[in-house]
Amino acid sequence: MKMTFSALDTSESSFTPLVVIELAQDVKEETKEWLKNRIIAKKKDGDNNDDFLTMAECQFIIKHELENLRAKDEKMIPGYPQAKLYPGKSLLRRLLTSGIVIQVFPLHDSEALKKLEDTWYTRFAFKYQPIDSIRGYFGETIALYFGFLEYFTFALIPMAVIGLPYYLFVWEDYDKYVIFASFNLIWSTVILEVWKRGCANMTYRWGTLLMKRKFEEPRPGFHGVLGINSITGKEEPLYPSYKRQLRIYLVSLPFVCLCLYFSLYVMMIYFDMEVWALGLHENSESEWTSVLLYVPSIIYAIVIEIMNRLYRYAAEFLTSWENHRLESAYQNHLILKVLVFNFLNCFASLFYIAFVLKDMKLLRQSLATLLITSQILNQIMESFLPYWLQRKHGVRVKRKLQALKADIDAALYEQVILEKEMGTYLGTFDDYLELFLQFGYVSLFSCVYPLAAAFAVLNNFTEVNSDALKMCRVFKRPFSEPSANIGVWQLAFETMSVISVVTNCALIGMSPQVNSVFPESKADLILIVVAVEHALLALKFILAFAIPDKPRHIQMKLARLEFESLEALKQQQMKLVTENLKEEPKESGKEKAT
C-alpha cells in the first residue's frame, strides 16, 4: 500500500479524521511503528473538544504538537541510519527533510465545507462574506485576507463611482480633477486607517487581537554547525551572522539589482515595440493596425506577469539560501525582495511614460492594458486553470477507485486520495501582492485614468468568488494560523498611498490645463504644486495619527480586561500576604535574629 493512515488504525466509531500524514512508498515497518508510538505517547491524554475549539483550531493544535515531537535519546530515525537526530531536534522536520514523510495536511470536512460554500460563493448575490464561518473553517489568517479583500472592494466603490463621470463627461477639466485627486488621496488614507479599526474589531471577536508573538524556534530549513544557543542555553545549529550578511550583500543584493536592470531593459524593448507599432499604424491607417496599437502593451503585460513569477522563485531560493534562523526574518527578507522587484517591474514603464515621455494618452492606454491584462491573467492562472486540472484528476481517481472496489472505508479513502494530489496553498502572500499591485494601478495614476477603480471593483467581485473556489475546491485545506492583523501589508499599502500622493500631485502639475493658468511662470506653478503636495502629505500623517487604531468600544473592553486582570492579581497577592502573615508568628524570632 502506498500510504499509512494512522487515522484508519484507530478503532473508535465516530472518529473524524483531521490531519493526514503521507509517508513515502518504501518506508520500513519499524519506522512506522516507532512514529506511531511516539505520536500516541504524546496524545494519550486526549481532550474532548467538540464545541470548545473550531475544527481549524484543532488542526492547528495537531500541527503544533506534531512539530514539537522532539528527539530524546534517539540518535537516528529507526530504519534510516543516515537520518541523524540530536536531543531537541524536531522529528517531523527530520522526517520531511529525509523524504520519509512526504507531506502533512489537514483533511476537508465535506459537510462543513458544503455549508460554508453555500453561504459564501455558490449562490451569486451581492452580500457580505461569512467571515466568521471562514475563520472557523480556515483560521484567522485566511479569514483576514478575505475580510480585507471585501473591505478593500467596498472601499474602492466610492472612487469608482466618482471616477466614472470624470471619465464620461469632464475629462479635460483640471479644477474638478484637483478635487478628484484630493478626494482620492484623503480617501486612500482614511480607508487604510479605518481598516485597522475594522480589523481590530474582528480579531477582538476572535480573541487574537492581543495575541503575543510566540517565542520563535529556528525555521525548518535553517542549518548550521551544532553549538550552544546563548539565549536558550540549548544545543542547536548555529550560523554566524556575518556569513549571512556576506550572502545578503555580496550575492542577493547584486542579483536583485541585476533583475531590476533586466526588467528596465525589457521595458525599453517594449517602448521600441510601441514606436514600431505606431509607425506601422501611421503608414497604413487601417482597422487592423489600430488594434495592433494595443498589442505591445498586452505582450508587455504578459511578460511582466511571467517575470514576476520567475523572480518569485528566484527570491524564495535566494532568501532560503541566506539561511535565516527565524521564519519572521525569512519572511521579511523575502517580502522586501519581492515587493521592490514587483513594484519596479509593474510601474517603471508607467513612470517612464508619465515623467520622461510625458505622453498622457499613451499612459492611459498602457495603464488600462496592464491593469486589465494582469487581472485576466491572474484569474486564469490562479483559479480556473488549477480548478480544471483538479476536476480532470478527480474524474480519473474516481474511475480508478471504482475499478479497485476497495473494501475499507471507501469515502474516506477516496477523499484522502483526491486531496493529497491537490495543490498546496502557499499562504496569503500572492493574494495580498495582487491586491497591492492593483492598489498601485488604481492610486498611482488615478487622476489620468479614473476608470481604474471601476475595473478593480469589477475584478474584485469576481476575485472573491474565484479565491473562495480556490480555497474550497482547488487546493488542499491549509493549516489555520492565528493572526492579529495583516502585518507588513498594512505598511506596504500605506507606503504605496504616500507614493501616490507624490505622483498624483506631479501629474496634476504637468497637465496642460493647469499649465495654461500660469502661462508665463512655470516656477510659480511648480512651487504651488509642491506646497499642495507637502500640505497633503502633512494632512495624511496627521490623519493617520489622529484616527485611533482601535474603535472606542474595543478600547473600553480592553481597559476593562486590563482592570480585571490587575484586580485579580491584587487579590492573589493579598491572599499570599495573608497566608504569610499567618505563618509568620512561628518564625518571627528567627527572622529578627538574621
Place this chain on the structure above:
Amino acid sequence: MKMTFSALDTSESSFTPLVVIELAQDVKEETKEWLKNRIIAKKKDGDNNDDFLTMAECQFIIKHELENLRAKDEKMIPGYPQAKLYPGKSLLRRLLTSGIVIQVFPLHDSEALKKLEDTWYTRFAFKYQPIDSIRGYFGETIALYFGFLEYFTFALIPMAVIGLPYYLFVWEDYDKYVIFASFNLIWSTVILEVWKRGCANMTYRWGTLLMKRKFEEPRPGFHGVLGINSITGKEEPLYPSYKRQLRIYLVSLPFVCLCLYFSLYVMMIYFDMEVWALGLHENSESEWTSVLLYVPSIIYAIVIEIMNRLYRYAAEFLTSWENHRLESAYQNHLILKVLVFNFLNCFASLFYIAFVLKDMKLLRQSLATLLITSQILNQIMESFLPYWLQRKHGVRVKRKLQALKADIDAALYEQVILEKEMGTYLGTFDDYLELFLQFGYVSLFSCVYPLAAAFAVLNNFTEVNSDALKMCRVFKRPFSEPSANIGVWQLAFETMSVISVVTNCALIGMSPQVNSVFPESKADLILIVVAVEHALLALKFILAFAIPDKPRHIQMKLARLEFESLEALKQQQMKLVTENLKEEPKESGKEKAT
C-alpha cells in the same frame, strides 16, 4: 507650632526622614491623630530596605502608598465636616483640596546630595555625568532628561565642528553648503535613532525598559457627577465626553488660534521696528546706530520669552478646565497646545524673513539674536535668579533659628524649614521644551547660520551645570518617577527634523549661488531641489526604519528573559498537569458519567 512631623514622633534611633507632610497651621488635634493612625495602620509591616531599593524608590513607594490611602467608612475628614469622603476616595487628594495638607515632599539627604554634587557639577571638568547616581537620587525620569541633555550636547559637537569652518572661510560656497546641509539632515536622523538605542540601554540597566503603563486612576483635578465607571464598576466622578469636546472645540481651539494670531501681530510690530531701526541707521551712519540694529531683535526675543511663559499658564489653566479624566490625556493636550504655540512664536518670524522677505542677512542676524538672547534669559530665569532668592532666604532662616535656639533636633528642623520654602520642580516639561526649541534653531536654518550648533553646544555645557544646581540646591527634591523613555518628546524631535529637511532644501534652492547655476530655467532648479528633498525624506524614513530601536545585546537579553519566563510557565503547567493526574484516578468514574 506650625508643623507636625510624623517623623519627629517616632522613637527609633537611626531613623532617616524621607518625606515631609506639611499640614495647615490650624489643623485640629483629632484630625492629626486620625491621619497618623491611618498612615501607621497601613505601614505596620514595614520592610527593611536599606540596600534593596534606592532612596528615590523608597520615596516613590511612600508617595504611592500615601496616594492610595483611601476612605473606607469615613463620611468626612474628622474635624472637617465640610470635607466629604466616599468609599474609595483618595484621602490625600481630599486633604490637599481642603487645604488641610499643604504639601507633601521628599527630603534631601544632605550626605548623599553632597556626594552626588561632587561627581556631578561642582568640580568643573569635561566628563560624563554620573547618570546612575542621578537616577538613584532623583529617579529615572530626571536621570533620562540629564542623559538626553548630555547625549544631545555631544551629538551637536560634530555639527558645531563642521559648521565653524563654513562660518569662517567658505561662507558663500553653495556646493560645500549642500554637503553640509545633507550631512546635517542625515546626522539629525541618526542621532535621534541612536538615542533610542542608548535610552534602551540605560532603562534596561535600571529595569524600567519593559515597564508597563499602570492602570490609570482619574487625575487629582478631575471632577464630575458621581456615577458608575463602566470599566471598573466602581463609583467615581463621571464627566460626559461630549461636554469635554465642546470645551475643547468651542473654547480652547479658538483661544489657541487667537493667541497664534496675536503672536503673528507682535511679529509684524517687530518688523516695523526693524524697518525703523534700519532707516535710522541709514540716515546717520554712526557706531551708535549700528548697535541699534540689534535692538529690535533683542526686544523681540525677550517678548517671545514672556509670551511663551504667559501662554504656558493659560494653556495649563485651559487644559485643566477641559477636565480630562486621565493624567496622560491632560498631558497630551497640554503638550500639543504648548508645542504649537511655541513653535509658531519662536520660528514664525524666521520663516517670514526666509521665505517672504528673502533677506538672508536679516535671517542670520535675527537667528543669532533670538538663539543667544533666549539662551541667556533661560539660564538667568531658570537657575541663577531662583538660586539667589533661595540663598537670601536661607540666610534669613538661619538667623531666625539662631534666635529661637530650638531644643528639638535642630539640624532636621532647619532642613525642613529651609526645604519647605523652596520652589517646586514642575517636571521635565520646560527643560525638554527648551531643548526642543534649541534643536529648532540649530536644525531649521542650519545652512544659513552654521554657528548655531556651536552656540548650542556652549549653552548646553553650562546648562548641564545650571540644571544640576537647580535640581540640587534651588528646588525641593522632586518625587522620583519611573519611565522607560522620553515619551512624546521623541516624536516631537523627529517631527522637527522632518520639517528641517524641508526648510533646509528650500533655503539651499533659494541661495543666489545655486540660482546662478540655472540662470535661464528657474523651473528646472526647483524640480531638482524638490527631487533632492524627496530623496532625503525617503532616506530619512528608511534610516529610521532600518536602525533597530534596541541594541543587539539588549535584544538578546530580552529574548533570553522571554525564553526563561516561557520555560518557567511551561514547567508550572507541567506541575499542575502532573498534580491533576495524581488526583484523577479517584474521580475517573464520576468524570466518565458526566
